[in-house]
Amino acid sequence: MSLMITDECINCDVCEPECPNSAISQGEEIYEIDPNLCTECVGHYDEPQCQQVCPVDCIPLDPEHEESKEVLMQKYLVISGNA
Known part of the structure; x- marks a missing residue:
């Protein structure tokens, strides 16, 4: 699964720079995650960095x-140009 940001977001700006796929951006009211770019950090880290911070x-x-983790890995390979 990709991740999502809920209404509890306080726009603290710490998640966006942590995303290795640039999947997080400022939306109209809160930050948003592009599900086409989110790999839950598969291929980069063991855990999603945005959740950690x-x-x-x-x-x-x-x-x-x-x-699945396999699909996320394939998405990572395409995004990173290693497919």
Whole structure:
């Protein structure tokens, strides 16, 4: 699955620079995660870095974008140009 940012986001700006795929950007009201770019940091780190730094724990899995670790790895390979 990709991740999502919920309404509890306080726009603290710490998650965006942590994303190795540039999947996080400022939305109209809160930060948003592009599910086409989010790999849950598969290929980069053992755990999603945005979740690690979020002070309000508002970055859960996105149930509308279910993906296995294998699919996330394939997405990482395409995004990184290693496919």
